[in-house]
Amino acid sequence: MSKLKTKSGxxxxxxxxxxxxxxxxxxxxxxxxxxxxxxxxxxxxxxxVLDHQDGRKVKSYxxxx
Numbered sequence: 001m002s003k004l005k006t007k008s009g010x011x012x013x014x015x016x017x018x019x020x021x022x023x024x025x026x027x028x029x030x031x032x033x034x035x036x037x038x039x040x041x042x043x044x045x046x047x048x049v050l051d052h053q054d055g056r057k058v059k060s061y062x063x064x065x
Contacts, residue, residue, distance in 0.1 A: 010061035014050075022055040023047045 015023045026044040033041060050058065059065065 004063040006063065006065070007061040010058055011065075014058050014062070016059075016062075016065050017049070022050040022058045024050055024058075 013024060017023055024047060026046070026048050028036065029041070029044050049055075
């Protein structure tokens, strides 16, 4: 059987942790930040771990990760 391709958009946006969870950047931090509350901007720092269901979908995009 031939090798499966990794979706290039997924490999740029997601990383796997050592336990197999999927890490992603937080949304709504790119532009128009003056409209957003300071609390929201503060809580959106760093990265987040995706839910189990979303993580399963992302893992199917990256078969060898």
